[in-house]
Amino acid sequence: MLQRLLVYLLSSLCLCAQAADLRLVTGDDYAPFTGQALPEGGMLTQVVRAALQQSNIASSLDWQPWKRGYLKTLRGDYDATFPYVRTPQREEEFLYSEPLFIAEQHIFSRAGEVIEVDDVPSMQGRRLCYPLGWQPPPIIQQLVDDGQLNRHSPAGLHECARLLLMGRDDFFISDRRLGETALRLTGEPIERFRRSNSAINRSTLHLIVPRSHPQAAVIIAQFNQGLAQLRASGDYQRMLERHQQQGESATP
Structure with a gap:
């Protein structure tokens, strides 16, 4: 009960005060998860943006080489990046969302x-x-x-x-x-x-937000809430199945 109340309070406070869209960055050539040429930017790009929409959070998305996007997120040029696995070094610098994919x-x-x-x-x-x-x-x-x-x-x-x-x-x-x-x-x-x-x-892929971000915990809480809603509605599984079918039918 207390956890639900906390999420509600965070949701009430949080990104409503943020004038600009949540700034996302990801990398190319990671099919079927991310890719500029893929439908919806790839399976996990669609999942991330849909989860944010569930929490009424507008977002913008940039494409950068992986290392550059990661470092620019760490220094605050972006609010979040995805999809990343857990490592001890990253956990010192970033907060992780619930898994986007196993x-x-x-x-x-x-x-x-x-x-x-x-x-x-x-x-x-x-x-x-x-x-x-x-x-x-x-x-x-x-x-x-x-x-x-x-x-x-x-x-x-x-x-x-x-x-x-x-x-x-x-x-x-x-x-x-x-x-x-x-x-x-x-x-x-x-x-x-x-x-x-x-x-x-086996590893899990996540959205990550720098610990130094002033709203890091709030962003993660709201994102997790949206992701949970996406799973509960069945939309998450439908997205995965649709992208898998598109990959199987694609020709080079």
């Missing part, structure tokens, strides 16, 4: 080259493609830090899929939907690639 990360390699999560030796000495600004799972980061795995960091996952096809890199790691979308966009049959049988880890 992602299961898999290893993607060429067909015939078996690289599995529970077979660390199969990764050693290989070339990992992992986009700039992305945070690898802990076990992978440790292999990179120990010099047992070579990381190559292009701008986006589509480039990783292309480099995998060319034999320039050996594998990449991503959420199943992200990885399969990137592979389809190469124009090659999906049978030319392999996805690991099990997930390397």
Whole structure:
């Protein structure tokens, strides 16, 4: 009861006093989650803006390279950015929303080259493609830090899929939907690639607001309220299903 009263009071106070739209920023080439060429800017772009609308919060959206958008949000040029996984460093600097999406990360390699999560030796000495600004799972980061795995960091996952096809890199790691979308966009049959049988880890994607923002807690509370309403209405699930269908029917 007390929690509901707090949310109500925050909702009453908060962004009504804010004259300008809530300033959002995200990055490109993260299909199906975000992308300037995708319908509605991508699945999670639509979810974020719809959740804000549920709380009667107007928003504007800019597109920036991932690292630049993140840093500009941290210094106050934007109010919030998305979608980001939790890391200890980020949690020191940002407040997190409730999860926008639960992602299961898999290893993607060429067909015939078996690289599995529970077979660390199969990764050693290989070339990992992992986009700039992305945070690898802990076990992978440790292999990179120990010099047992070579990381190559292009701008986006589509480039990783292309480099995998060319034999320039050996594998990449991503959420199943992200990885399969990137592979389809190469124009090659999906049978030319392999996805690991099990997930390397599960992670949640979030909207984040700098702790230094004077209304950070209020923004997160109102956003979470809107997201909960979106889920309760069934609109959240319908958005995910619609974007998945569009991805399956898309041709390069």
